[in-house]
Amino acid sequence: MSYQPEKELALKIVRQAAKLCQRVQQTQGRQAVQKADTSPVTVADFGAQAILCQGLMESFPNDPVIGEEDATLLQKPGLEGVRQQIIEQVQQSIPTATPDNVIDWINWGNGNVAPRYWTLDPIDGTKGFIRGDQYAVALALVEAGEVKLGVLACPAFPREDGNKGVIFLAIRGQGAVEIPLEGGTSQKIQVDPSAHFEQLYRIESVESVHSDRQVQTAIDQRLGLTYAAKQMDSLAKYGAIARGDAHLYTRVPLPQFEGKKENIWDHAAGVIMVEEAGGKVTDLEGKPLDFSVGAKLSNNHGVLATNGSIHSQVLAAIKQEK
Ligand code: AMP
Ligand code: MG
Numbered sequence: 001m002s003y004q005p006e007k008e009l010a011l012k013i014v015r016q017a018a019k020l021c022q023r024v025q026q027t028q029g030r031q032a033v034q035k036a037d038t039s040p041v042t043v044a045d046f047g048a049q050a051i052l053c054q055g056l057m058e059s060f061p062n063d064p065v066i067g068e069e070d071a072t073l074l075q076k077p078g079l080e081g082v083r084q085q086i087i088e089q090v091q092q093s094i095p096t097a098t099p100d101n102v103i104d105w106i107n108w109g110n111g112n113v114a115p116r117y118w119t120l121d122p123i124d125g126t127k128g129f130i131r132g133d134q135y136a137v138a139l140a141l142v143e144a145g146e147v148k149l150g151v152l153a154c155p156a157f158p159r160e161d162g163n164k165g166v167i168f169l170a171i172r173g174q175g176a177v178e179i180p181l182e183g184g185t186s187q188k189i190q191v192d193p194s195a196h197f198e199q200l201y202r203i204e205s206v207e208s209v210h211s212d213r214q215v216q217t218a219i220d221q222r223l224g225l226t227y228a229a230k231q232m233d234s235l236a237k238y239g240a241i242a243r244g245d246a247h248l249y250t251r252v253p254l255p256q257f258e259g260k261k262e263n264i265w266d267h268a269a270g271v272i273m274v275e276e277a278g279g280k281v282t283d284l285e286g287k288p289l290d291f292s293v294g295a296k297l298s299n300n301h302g303v304l305a306t307n308g309s310i311h312s313q314v315l316a317a318i319k320q321e322k
């Protein structure tokens with residue numbers, strides 16, 4: 001399948017959502033609200049989810065959508081102002097949107113897995129977004145438990161021309177490309193297949209609790225890595241591996257989060273990016289990530305993404321450290 005209609009729609013709405021995020025960042029800076037799990041959420045997270053869901057609902061009304069955000073929080077007393085800002089931001093992108101539309105669009109992301117569904121994270125790396133670092137608008141199409149199309153808009157990602165803002169796009173069987181955020185020529189990307197560990201870069205989250213750094217240090221030593229890990233928020237890490245800027249990325253659950261599984265929207269679009277650029281992604285036991293079971297990767301333990309050529313060696317090192 002060529003996935004041409006899906007690709008066109010995905011690129012269009014991810015760009016629109018990224019534009020909303022940039023606008024919110026310029027006008028509102030660091031304002032955030034706390035979610036029930038104490039993680040921050042902003043006007044841009046909700047606004048971007050509304051835009052993404054509106055497009056999907058209109059073009060592919062039969063496809064369920066599983067998104068990170070939910071509008072329930074916005075009913076809380078005291079958040080009327082935030083709700084109003086979200087509505088105004090969405091109206092700048094879609095002038096005909098009513099307040100009810102905006103809430104309905106956000107909640108369109110409350111779907112369940114099906115033989116074919118979309119998953120999205122309107123802002124992955126909200127903490128990076130608030131800090132002014134990396135973040136990604138992430139959208140993926142899943143069929144029969146396998147990611148078929150992934151798009152990542154990374155408005156702060158550095159480009160070779162000195163500007164910032166990259167879209168990564170991958171379609172199963174068609175490779176991966178990067179495109180300037182504002183549009184332009186798409187360029188094929190590929191992993192750096194080097195297997196000389198002393199010259200390779202590991203990439204990790206900026207947030208230290210998202211992966212076990214103690215176990216990681218032991219794995220790094222076993223592999224003979226010499227460079228300090230690069231740090232980056234969000235799914236942009238998968239883009240960095242796909243374009244050869246880094247070579248491996250792990251998520252090793254900390255003991256206190258052992259039973260907590262990864263969210264599908266935190267990985268789906270990145271997984272296909274790395275795979276279509278020639279790399280490999282599995283869990284820490286070498287099993288493929290299973291996107292058929294629900295909003296979490298319940299059948300998997302942690303995540304390992306590599307340039308492919310080092311994958312089995314890294315898996316062996318992980319096994320020895322567990
Ligand atoms: P990153 O930018 O790589 O730090 O990843 C951000 C994502 O990590 C967020 O979207 C959260 O869903 C997810 N997250 C939050 N807490 C944890 C945790 N304890 N372990 C793994 N991932 C987490
Ligand atoms: Mg996320």
